[in-house]
Amino acid sequence: SQTIHQWPATLVQPVGSPLSLECTVEGTSNPNLYWYRQAAGRGLQLLFYSVGIGQISSEVPQNLSASRPQDRQFILSSKKLLLSDSGFYLCAWRKEDEQYFGPGTRLTVT
């Protein structure tokens, strides 16, 4: 069966510090992968999606970036965090017509 992992589960970072969140999927190959952000009291905002290694589409211009160095690995990064980057970050993968979500990372920028 397929499993999606995200880490860390929680993270507190100061403004201006770098960020690296990792997502890995097990039990499938060449999945479509997604990064979403959920701000407090708001819905999910699609940040990036990837259809293959090295292929990244950005949905929202911001100070975040994504990379896909391996087939089942998807990384969300920032060189300098802003207060507005605080939120709950969810990774997802697509199987047929459904998206399956990871447990999420709670990021607090102080």
Next chain:
Amino acid sequence: AQSVTQPDIHITVSEGASLELRCNYSYGATPYLFWYVQSPGQGLQLLLKYFSGDTLVQGIKGFEAEFKRSQSSFNLRKPSVHWSDAAEYFCAVGDKYKLSFGAGTTVTVRA
């Protein structure tokens, strides 16, 4: 452009009572429609989906939803809620590759 509106930010319902969550969408073609549930601090779990066919779809945990093309709606219902149904519910619309989510409806269940 695709978008989803969930008009109700917060709904409180008594245990055993019925529940209906509203979802209106805007989409240029035949949409794929989904309802997800999120427990506090957790990821999202798919409740049900609609692609085509019967406009009344059944999902997990006793939920159902009805697609009404004329009203651009996909409302979620449950005849009798349980305390464990307290969560946040998201409606989503899109195609096979990309989804747009509503802002969510928080459901509180009172004893």
